[in-house]
Amino acid sequence: MVELVSGDGDNIKIGQRVMVADGQRGTICYVGLVPPNEGTWIGIDWDDPSRGKHDGVYKGVRYFTSRHPTSGSFVRKEKIDVGRSCVEAIKLRYGDNVVADDLEDTLLQVKKALNAPFLEMVGFDAVNKKLSCFETLEIVWLHDYAVSSVGGDPNELKELCPNIREMDLSKNLLSDWFEVAGITKQLNSLTILNLSENILRAPADNEVNEINKLDAFMSLKYIVLSSMNYSWSDILQCAQLWPNILHIQVPFNIIKSLDSPNKSVLQNLRSLDLESNNIQDWEEVNKLGTLPLLETINLINTGISKIRIPDAGLFKSLKHLLLSQNNISSWLDISELDKLKLEEFRFRDNPVLIGCTKATSRQLIIARISSLKFLNGQEITREERRGSEYDYIKKHGQQWYDSKTNDELYTAFIKEHPRYMNLIKKYGEAESSEYTQVSTKLKSSLIRVELFGEPTGQIITKSLPRSMLVQRLAGLVQKLFNISSVVPELSVLSRKNPDLKICMNNHLKTLDFYSVEDGDRLIIKW
Template sequence: MASIPSDIQVGTRIQIDDDRATVLYIGGIPKSTGQWLGVEWDNDARGKHDGSREGIRYFTCRAATSGSFIRYHAKKVVAGCSFLDALTSKYIVDLTQDPNSVYDPATDAGTVYLGGNKSIEVETVGFGKIQKAQSQLSGLKVVGLSDMKIVTEGKDQDIAKADLSIEDLDLSKNLVNDWFTVAKIVAQLPQLKILRLNHIRLLPLNDPTLASVSSTLPFQHLKTLVLCNTHITWQQILLLEPLLLHLEDLQLSGNGITTLSPAPNQFQQLKCINLEDNCIQDWKEIDHLGSLLNLETLFLNGNNIPSIKLTPDTFKKLAFLRVDRNQLQHWDSFNTLDRLPSLIKLRCHENPLFKGMHVEETAAQVVGRIHGLTTLNGNTLTERERIDLERFYLKLCTRDGDSHETIMTKHPRYGALCKVHGEPDLGLGKNNVGLATTSTLNQRLISITLSHLPLTSEQALMAKHEANDLPAPVHTITKRVLATMIVRSLRHLIQKIFGIPASQQHLYLIQTDQPQSMIMDISDDLRDLKYYSIAQGDNVIVLDY
């Protein structure tokens, strides 16, 4: 039975195979011999208990199944390496080769196959040159050391002596366990601007640690700090704030954050905060961020926010907001967003409010309620589309009242839009409004078929078409779309449906209503479908090359 080495203590991070854990107990267990390690796994489902055994509590876990007792085994329990050891092992060329050898392109050629498909070959000329360049550590700007088992900064000032120029560093999924170690690494990288610490478990800051870290101002150059899936709390973030003097981008997704206490006079340089996939259930928590004078981007997708209620004169520079995958259930949340003077980009899909609603009506409701939007759910709005949606919104408004005055109490922008587009007809009668708006929507939509063909060039498509021998589609689907949809938005739709990146799509319209069936290249992303005379029943061919 191997003895536990002295460098493994309570709080030490270890790795076993691909799983990481924190040591929370070292000692004996009744009815067992020798010493055991009580660990809390990063993966809550990896363990067997919560730190207690047979009624005795040895340590405390955050989840009922994240704790285990394990025996120490030198070959299985990895306690980690230093930063510089990890860096050199990944980026330095094998030193057993001749260090004085001259790069020869003729000997640096070969072939790799993408995704195991041997029909897709990529020539690898230059890989050796890239490796040789990477071996010059001092010239590296972007460094990825994710999952390299780093636990320490190494010997005193070893990193500084390497004279590194790293600007973007990924230390995600490593074994560093405290901010003091992180600070000692970062303090030796004076050009570092972006630091990624995803899936790391850091001990909470306390006053002595904070004082030690503060003495060197190690994070003063950081512009972006990424702490996703670390279980860090907002209170810990506020403690760090005095050290983040020039931080502009803070990424905190997946941390189980529920509250955001006020941060007066803090984070005034921040332009972006990502709080997606947390556990925030009340906009009052988000309101604490409203005083951040430079905040331009706010990601709140994947929380449980039921409504949005803005405090006046807050979020003055907010230009991009994500609230998709929340619990928004009332249009008042979108009416209040109209108060944001700088909001131009919004993502809001997958909320209960939109369940069962056609995408066109959803767009009309949102665009009609919020002035100035240029992008909605990833789709850029042209001026023509905006006008179209606002006019449709006015017709939808007539469902909510028999007079313009009554409608305005429920639709704050109604009066302003009537001045621009004219007042909608209220004479249809309330019982017929739903039928009228549905009919209007149906008249505006056209059904087209999207067909992904297994061809790799326009020439092949032309030849197959002339021979009346088009192959069977790999995928095909019929969609109802607006004739005013721009081609760029159609590409985004195809990407979602077929998984073909927009940049690789080549679109063609086969016009069967012509005397001779013709193929038209659909290439201008800023044109709408009407420009290409795409009409009801047309077939849009999608090639991927």
């Protein structure tokens, strides 16, 4: 039968993070004798499971329990490095003058490693050209510097660097939030903190109370906790330490389910980055809808396949949503987002887009979400929205016509196209000639239009190819109206819908792109 034993040692403690000469890191799980071997041994649970030999059992005796069957081993105390203090690391990193150009290159690598395409690491690009003394340091980067504690006298860090606003402590040897609090309580101006790739145990309730007595995180607004094996319950437990937090990045963790935060935490949260967590179910995302000030959610690569938003006033402040690299396969899921008041939407690499050109998918998204102002980083102009919405009416005009006399078809149509009735009220129904299916072979490649010179009232009727670029049309207009010294502004006014006027401001698009039809009027201004 396996026997559980424990041991003691000085200068090191259970739970402490350590590293060895080859860079491997682990957590101390045992300190003491390991018979029949002589002397004190350190039991390590290695971050890399292949680094160990067992799970904490040696010759039938359990000394500790590792996270993986092969991540545990014993080493001598002399072979481990318990790291350095934050004060020592700063002196080592910034003891000499630092040229900011070299530092900026390294910071760019860190940003890429965080993989946060929308929620930028605020501030880490505002480094002074030279840092000649510790008192001037406002941005401190200690990525992979083996920091394990604050170190020094009680106020040494505060006296050394009183003006730190942003600190990167990612990939170090910090093991608990008391150690982090020991650092941050001396930094009264700290607003941005990166603790990614540290194995930090989430604090228990009694530890939360003890840490909060230190007022260590009062100024913190932005925290990054990437790749830390945290669940959402761990995040909520830690969030009790950050009373004024506005932005949280927790990508690449083990978050699968979410819970609505109680009213004591995250009530001021503006943005949340959950990228590359295995959430999958949108019902979990809905649990965040009670956060009153949440404006931005990053759900890139989270396995979302369906979107269903209850009409219950959720996400009242949400403006920015990132849903690229997911499994969404139905346009109805996109229509669900019209229940929100989104201003920006990022949506690439989802199955629903397969088979659609970039231009077509953009039009469909714009038509289905009424409040969008930016899509995939590009502004949606008023003319683009009108064109997209009117094309949407025409695209589904035959289905709409067929459904008007059949209740079953009507119900199914409105379910699939929930905005269609509003679009008809806005623009009117499409005429049958606009949606009747016509063989592309019989469809004429020429359209007859009126060219109307607005300043003079002159009208010229021309037959033009649908494939003509606006750029070539502008050149033709210059010759016809004798305005070669001026670049004209072109717009199309639909004959069938006189209220629909679309600015043709992209000279590399075709007339067909702007849905120019026979009998339409092209307005020329100069």
